[in-house]
Every structure is written in structure tokens, then in C-alpha cells.
Amino acid sequence: MERETAQPQAISLDEAAQIAGEVKDLIKAGDEHSAWELLQGLHPADIGTILAGLPSKSRDALIQVMSPDTVVWILRQMNPVEAGRVAARLGSNILSFALDQLHPRQVLAVLDHLPILRAREVAPSLESLESTELFDYAPDTAGALMVGQLPTVRIDRLVSEARENLRLLEDIRQKLTHLFLVGDDGELAGQVSVVDLALAESDTPVRAIASPLVATVTVDTPARECARLQRHYNVTQLPVTQGGRLAGVILAEHLLGATIELDTRQMQQVANVPGETVGGPLLSSIRTRLPWLTINLGTTFLAAGTVALFESTLAQVVVLAAFLPVVAGQGGIGGTQTLTLIVRAIALGELVGIGARRLLAREALLGLLHGVWLGVLVAVIAMLWKQNPGLGLVLGLAMLGNMVIAGTVGAGVPLFLRRAGVDPAVSSAVVVTTFTDVFGFLLFLGIASAFIGLIT
């Protein structure tokens, strides 16, 4: 009864952090064996997480004690995303060894987390990849997400045969919620749920307990669309077809994993750190962040150029310089608020039937209302601070104008990108804050120049 051996229990993040600390201290003291004993009672997912968090020297010392087979066993039990993060930290020898024994889905996740040079170094030695067609499919498509096993039963058979087919799918059996029904020519004809299989008599025809398929995807369907189908239609597993025939199935846990990965990436893209994880190699962090920082430098010089246009005005009223960050900063925050909301709504498919014009008008109106409040507030503060009513007026007007621009641009940029067929998450933020900076300065210093008599 191997299944009744005591399985380790879940622990909290705090407990995990505490054990990680003890393990680190033991290894520092040269006692890797006690460290490994401490870990052995834990769930593989926790061993892996703690392993990933160790300094590389300690990690290597510990792996010496654990044996490579144990490392592979741990990686196998983890979800692919976390396993990838752990494996990316392993030495090349043990990594090659581990990758050879993992499920191709996990191998892909691992390679995805490796710096390109290391992936090239490790990949050619992989035997497991030769036996799979996963590399035939573009990343972020249903083809790359699916497992190639086919949980099917012919539609004219009995429940007993469906059960037999389920039994044969040893690797993924526990992760299935449905078997797909196929007709004479291998075409999809519905599904039966495992729950109904559990309740039916053996001699019942599967047709009698069949339920219709709501969603089917092809190998080329983007992962984002698969995630949307799962969420929108409450689907647990998705059949994937190629040339009209069933080619594989996307399991619920891989759909969940894809959803979370896509969400993470989207959030990071809005903040301009595409696909980086904490604690990876420095060089890969620089490679992902520095290009964005450099592009952003260009946009700040656009803003600088705008300010420079008004040097003579600034020379007359130096105090204007102090208020530059106020107008631009508020616009930036307002624009980002709108942008975040719209990008998210697009990704979740919430904008069906809601016209772009209506959204633009709504956000512009919100900007106007916010602008009235903030404009009055900022005008009053500036008057009290600098005893200069003209300055207050100029500042208030610029604030009002820039908040309207922030709302319009914050909604307009992602909506325009969507219409143009570009993922609106990428680089929208840079464009929006460039607009709010440049127009903020233009409005503020422009109005100030026009009413220069009022403020000097």
C-alpha cells in the first residue's frame, strides 16, 4: 500500500523561511547531512523552493549529498513554473541529467527560465526532446501547452471500455476531468466527465452519459485565448486539434499555470520588466531592463526639450520650475490608472460591445472631474505658498488640462494598439507618461508665458 506512506504536509511561507534559515546555517557549519535530513520530511515543492533560495555554493554542497535522482524526483513533483525556476539554478551537469528525465512540458519551462547561452549549452544533450514534437509549436500556443496523450474513447463503446482507457493513461490519469469521445474517423464528438464515469454502470453506452464540448482549440490557438476560454466558459480541460484530428489535451493545471504566467508577464510589461524573475543572473536582468530604461531616456529628453522651449519664461519666473513635477506627476499617475484598467479589461475580454468612443469619453470626463478638484486644490496651495494668485490660476488650468489629456491618452493608447493588433500591455506606459509629461509642460509653461504679466 505505497499510497498510504505518510505524505509531507503543506507548510506556511513563514515556516518555510525558518527552515531555509536553519538549512543555510547548517551548511555554513559544514553539516550538509543534517541539512538534508531537515529537508527530507518536507513536500518536494518546499524542498525545491528552499533549494532555489540558497546561495549557489551552499546549493551545490547540498546537492552533492542529495544525489541527482532525488533532485529529479523533486523537480517532477513541482509545478512546471516553479520547477523551471529551481532548475535554472542548478549546475550544468546535474541540469542536463535532470532535464533528460523530466516531462517535455517541464523541460520547456526550465529552458524558458535559463539565460540563452546556458540553454544552448544544455539543450543539444537532451534525449527527451528528440522524442517529442513540442518544439514544433510556437511558444505561447495551445500546441506548446498540450500534452500529447489522448484521453479518448470511441463514441459507440461502453463505460467499461472508457474506464479501461482511463486506466491506461497512467501519467496524466489523476489530472483528467473528462475523456473525449471520438467517432469513426477520429473526429471529436463530445466528452464524458470522470465524475459520470464513476457513477455509471459498466454496461452503459458512453453515449448515454455524454455531454457536449463547449470549446475546442487548434495547435495554433494562442495561450492567452486558451486561458480566456477556460475562464469565460468555466472549462477544465481543452481538446487541441490539428488538421481536424485530436492532437492532444491541455490539462486544467497547465491552463492555470499559463493564466498566471500570462498575468505576470502582462503586469511586468506594464512596468517594463518583461519576463524577469528575482534572483536570476545579473546579466539577464540588465538585458531585460536596460533597453527600456534607454528608451525611456529618449522620452524624458522629449520632455526636457519641451521645458527648454520656455527658457525665457523660466528665467523671468524661476519659481515655475518648482511646479513642473506637480503638473507632470499628477498627469502620469492619472494616465497610468486609466491605462492599467483598460489593459486589464482588454485581456479579460470585458470590453466586448463597449465602444472605444464610449470608453474614451468616459475616461476624458473622469479626467475633467478629477482635474477640476485637483486644479482648485493645487491653485489654492500655490497661492498660499507663494502668495501669487496668478501662479495659482496658471497652475490650476494646466492641471485641469493635463488630467483630461491623461484620461484620454490613458484609454486611447491601449485601445488604438488593440485595433492595430498589437498587445497593448507592451510599452503603453512609456507612451502614456511621455504624453502627460510633454503636454503637462507645454500647457503649464505655455499658459504661464501667455499670462506672464499676471505672475511676475
Added chain:
Amino acid sequence: MERETAQPQAISLDEAAQIAGEVKDLIKAGDEHSAWELLQGLHPADIGTILAGLPSKSRDALIQVMSPDTVVWILRQMNPVEAGRVAARLGSNILSFALDQLHPRQVLAVLDHLPILRAREVAPSLESLESTELFDYAPDTAGALMVGQLPTVRIDRLVSEARENLRLLEDIRQKLTHLFLVGDDGELAGQVSVVDLALAESDTPVRAIASPLVATVTVDTPARECARLQRHYNVTQLPVTQGGRLAGVILAEHLLGATIELDTRQMQQVANVPGETVGGPLLSSIRTRLPWLTINLGTTFLAAGTVALFESTLAQVVVLAAFLPVVAGQGGIGGTQTLTLIVRAIALGELVGIGARRLLAREALLGLLHGVWLGVLVAVIAMLWKQNPGLGLVLGLAMLGNMVIAGTVGAGVPLFLRRAGVDPAVSSAVVVTTFTDVFGFLLFLGIASAFIGLIT
């Protein structure tokens, strides 16, 4: 054979948008009946989405034709989050009627999406809420996420009895992946998967196909921790206990829903738009955004005050004003990149065993490296543009310093908040950009004042 009636197929977002447009046109032309005919063939999730996207007048006209019962049927088929979004748009009469017939979980999701005033108006009339204890549990806890039905079987029974128990759970049967095993005193003693139930003989003792429980939560466990357990340990459904006894179960789809909601909220919090959805009432948008904008106004005045300290320097070298947005803007972007990464890593439990000091040092070092590159670049551009080597030097030094500050603060603020027990997603961004603004100006204008002889 009711299950073999043709079930509508999934459609793409583009198709949904097109149908939504046609429906809108038909209703505008006064032909609600044809509009409803067009919708009838669709999956309820799509009817709901299109309904939510219609202008309120058109929606009301269409609902007149559909009958309230159909509306309830549609809401029932949708996932709770989307159903909440749709229901929040309905008139009060039909909303009260609908809520009375929904599952309490969905009712909570709907109320969650309503402005407080409307929720108060609708809630007292709800019969369904009297029969539930869901309101006893704080939102965002396991208690509020669970369904109260108990998918259990006594550990000393046979598979046949487990199947009978499964059959009796009509409402949630199709959503179950496991039955929980309970002992004599109602204590949890393991689980059996529905897959194993489907494969076992009727006279097998359930004990023989039992598998251990990895994670159990109590009614007070935060939803975020439940989502982490699911992801980290690859769990599909979680048992929820209260006082040592099983109180309910969190189903896989509700865990997924919770994960996505928490992710959404986290992302919106980083951008300071807590929990708003596109297209809700204007007043609730203002109520969520304006407080943040006002707080931010305070922080921009801190920045303004910093600039004002150096008015005499600015009066001597007006061109300095043009470069204010360059130093502050770069720091803001760099800080936000780091912040996003760390907040996300904390939420995903990736920081176990990775010391705060190591992360801080890493991000500060990255800031230094980025700062060297950006500093040289900005110095060269400033020299070429303004023919002023002293200005270039000052700008380059300030940029270098501010990028180090951006990295340190971007990592330090969320790590400090986590240690203080505060959710680091809330308001971190405002604090970080305030730091980078204030220190950016202080460094730039301070260095400029010190080397004023070099730049005039």
C-alpha cells in the same frame, strides 16, 4: 436525453464584438425580438458579456423581452466574477429577483461589484442570504470562498457508498476532483480521487484507494494563502475546517477565480486603482481614484518643495530646469521596475530563504550598473545639446546616484512593508516615486549648486 441537446459553442472575442454590434443596431431600430433571437443561440457566458456591454437603455429594453427567468439562468451559468459584473448593471427590480435565485457565492460576487448604496438597497430583500452562513466569514478568507456542501465518505466504507455520496451532491458533483475521508469523530483522514473511484470495483474499501491530504485550511485562512497552496502544491480542491471539523470545500474553479481576482487587485493596487472595473458608475470610479490622486498631489509638492530650495541656483542657470524631468523620470521608471518584480515575487512566495539584504544589494548593484550607462549617455547628450561639459558632468553624477537610490528604495520599500506585516502592493509605488523624485532633484540641484562655477 436532455444532455444531448445542442449546446452552443465557444466564440472568439472578435465574433462576440461583431454580434454585440448587430444586437445594438437592432435594438436601436426598435427590434428587440430579433436582437434576442440573435443572442439565443449563444453560450450564456457570451450572452452575459454582450448584455453587460450594452448601453443601459438598450439593455433594459432587451431584458424586457428576455424574461427575468432567462436572466437568472444566464447568470447561473457564468463564472462568479463575470456574473457579478453583469448583474451589477441590472435594474434593481430584476437584480433582487435574480439574486434570490443564485448560489450564495455568486450573490456575494455580485454584491462585491455593486456600489455600496445599491448593495444596501438590494441586500435586505434577499431571501437566499438568510439561509447561508457565508456572511459570517470575512471576505478574502477560505470561509467566504468555500461551498458548504461536504463531499465526504466514512473511511471504513466501500467504494459503492462513496459513489452514492457523490451522486447525492447534485449541485457541485461535476466540479469535484476528490471525496474527503472522515473518521468516526468527523476528523479528516485522507481523500480519494474521482478518477480512482471511476476505476475501482464497487466492493473495494475506500481505504485501499485513499491518498493523503497535502493541505488543509481553516475558515480563517486568507484567500491569498489558499491560492498559494493550490499553485505551490498542485492541489485541485482544498478542505476547509472549523474547530477541527470539516466545514466546507473550496472548488478548483473558485480557487482559480480567487487567484485571478487577487492578481487583478494586486496589479491595480500597484497602479493605485484598487478594485475598479471598466464601465461601472462614474461616482465609484471617482471614489476609488481621487483619494490616490490627492495623496499623490501631496507627494509631488514634496518634490516641488525640494526644487524650490534651489531657486537661486536655478535663477543663475535656467537651463537646469529642463533636465529636472530627466533625472526624476529615469529614477521613477527604475524604481518601479524593481518594485514590480519584488511585489510579485513576494505574492508568489518566491522569496523563501532569499535574504532581504541579498536582494537589496542585488538591486542597488543593478541600479549602479544601469546608472553608469545612463549617466554617461545623459552626460554626452547634454554636452552635445547645450555645449556645456560641466552640466553634463553634474547630470551624469545625479543620474548615477538616483539610479542606485531607485534600486535600493524599489526593493527596500516592499521588503520593509512585508516585514511590518502590510500588503506591499498597496501604495508602494507612490512611496517609491516620491523618493526618486525628491532625491533626484536633491542630488541634481545639490551637485549643480556645489559645482555652479563649472556650469555657468
